[in-house]
Amino acid sequence: MxxxxxxxxxxxxxxxxxxxxxxxxxxxxxxxxxxxxxxxxxxxxxxxxxxxxxxxxxxxxxxxxxxxxxxxxxxxxxxxxxxxxxxxxxxxxxxxxxxxxxxxxxxxxxxxxxxxxxxxxxxxxxxxxxxxxxxxxxxxxxxxxxxxxxxxxxxxxxxxxxxxxxxxxxxxxxxxxxxxxxxxxxxxxxxxxxxxxxxxxxxxxxxxxxxxxxxxxxxxxxxxxxWVAHFLGLDNLVPAQALAGSPGLVQTPLGLLKPACLPPNGAFTLLLRPAGAYRQARGADWNRIQGRVEDSVFRGERFRVELRCAGDLTLRFDLEEPLPKGEPAELYLPPEAVLCLG
CATH class of the missing domain: 3.40.50.300 (P-loop containing nucleotide triphosphate hydrolases)
Structure with missing residues (x-):
């Protein structure tokens, strides 16, 4: 119309x-x-x-x-x-x-x-x-x-x-x-x-x-x-580089990750979805995220957990339970919770 x-x-x-x-x-x-x-x-x-x-x-x-x-x-x-x-x-x-x-x-x-x-x-x-x-x-x-x-x-x-x-x-x-x-x-x-x-x-x-x-x-x-991710409050953005000899895997400051998408050539950015993290892996290809708990805040039905990770990255995930502040932690994300951005 x-x-x-x-x-x-x-x-x-x-x-x-x-x-x-x-x-x-x-x-x-x-x-x-x-x-x-x-x-x-x-x-x-x-x-x-x-x-x-x-x-x-x-x-x-x-x-x-x-x-x-x-x-x-x-x-x-x-x-x-x-x-x-x-x-x-x-x-x-x-x-x-x-x-x-x-x-x-x-x-x-x-x-x-x-x-x-x-x-x-x-x-x-x-x-x-x-x-x-x-x-x-x-x-x-x-x-x-x-x-x-x-x-x-x-x-x-x-x-x-x-x-x-x-x-x-x-x-x-x-x-x-x-x-x-x-x-x-x-x-x-x-x-x-x-x-x-x-x-x-x-x-x-x-x-x-x-x-x-x-x-x-x-x-x-x-x-x-x-920009769209930032505007929508999705700030778990991680620099990444495609690996020529390892199709499906990308190099990041967090280590090797497997995204849901076909990685573009060269450098790009990954988005880790805040709601996609779990305390335990539920598949062999799930991604492991390691860091130290900076904060754990109740946000209604879930807790917003803030991790300080390698590469001076601060990542935030929504979990069903809090994690102890100051302690090391491991979280796991399925490939579909790891997206490739331009």
Whole structure:
């Protein structure tokens, strides 16, 4: 439905977006995920028609939207600060965009009721928005974006102003609402947990480029680069070198390791998955990791154990039980928990 094709944009003579391309299909929620300054919000504004790309195209069902003004694109946009009118009640805020469309009073009333029901705010129509909690205001802003029945919904850090517990709760609600409406959506955030909870597919932006895209589980299980691994909090990165005479084995500061993948030629990086370690080997080809326990911290269902290993490497693994601090330890990883990165 929506195709972003080779978008370029500079800011203060510095490149911001460098040939960004991706697509969104019918009913799909795609999350633009990346650190602040990666170009996420600028790309959203280009799609909305609020900014112009220096090169590239935004296409809707094959139609180039260049020159199509914002109000004729029929895209809904929701910002982090909600942009609600404090002097209007809930129903008047939700109805604002509908009045701009010239709909009848009866039709506006029906759409307001429907939108408020979708976001679990039935009965809130007459309340002042200044009397609502942050989460309730967020729902009003979402209802206002949904009421005009947009072809595409765009959400720019919509949960950024809320605390962690409320973000988690409303993130689950957002996913339910987006899927129930069937409206394709672009969701911008820098929070990976939020993105994993809401998105059908992720597009990771780094320095203005698409670093990786795919389903959340696919990206988490198979990061495409060391940057993606770092961004996702997967920091067990080990330098490696392929061995010409030993296919399947690689040389590392930890000794010889057997990864799940076919090692590339020359130098590269291994990712050791934190959740893949065990106290005992369960196969002849399992990898042994030796080190000294620096710390062992309870993290809910598991303990995060920190090992100081050869090559001045600090590695962290999630185990079912703690290990004594200051003592030597051995852990074992199956080959599928050792991944090759570029």
């Amino acid at each position: 929506l195709e972003i094709r080779d978008i370029w944009k500079s800011y203060e003579n510095q490149p911001l977006l460098n040939g960004v391309s991706f697509q969104i299909q019918a009913g799909e929620t795609v999350c633009l995920l990346g650190r602040s300054g990666s170009g996420k919000s600028t790309l959203l504004r280009i799609i909305a028609g609020l900014e112009t790309a220096e090169r590239g195209q935004v296409l809707w069902q094959g139609q180039d939207l260049s020159g199509v003004p914002v109000h004729l694109r029929h895209f809904g946009l929701m910002f982090q600060d909600y942009a609600l009118f404090p002097h209007r009640n809930v129903a008047e805020n939700v109805a604002f965009g509908l009045r701009m469309q010239g709909l009848s009073k009866a039709e506006i009333g029906l759409r307001v009721v429907d939108a408020l029901e979708k976001v679990n705010l039935a009965g809130f129509a007459g309340r002042r928005v200044t009397d609502l909690s942050g989460g309730e205001q967020q729902r009003v802003a979402l209802a206002r974006a949904l009421a005009p029945q947009p072809r595409l919904l765009m959400l720019d850090e919509p949960l950024g102003a809320l605390d962690r517990a409320l973000r988690e709760q409303l993130g689950n609600e957002l996913r339910r609402v987006l899927h129930s409406t069937g409206i394709p959506a672009i969701y911008v955030t820098h929070d990976q947990e939020e993105a994993f909870a809401i998105a059908d597919r992720l597009v990771l932006l780094h320095e203005g480029r698409v670093e990786q895209e795919g389903q959340p589980a696919e990206i988490y299980n198979r990061p495409a680069s060391t």
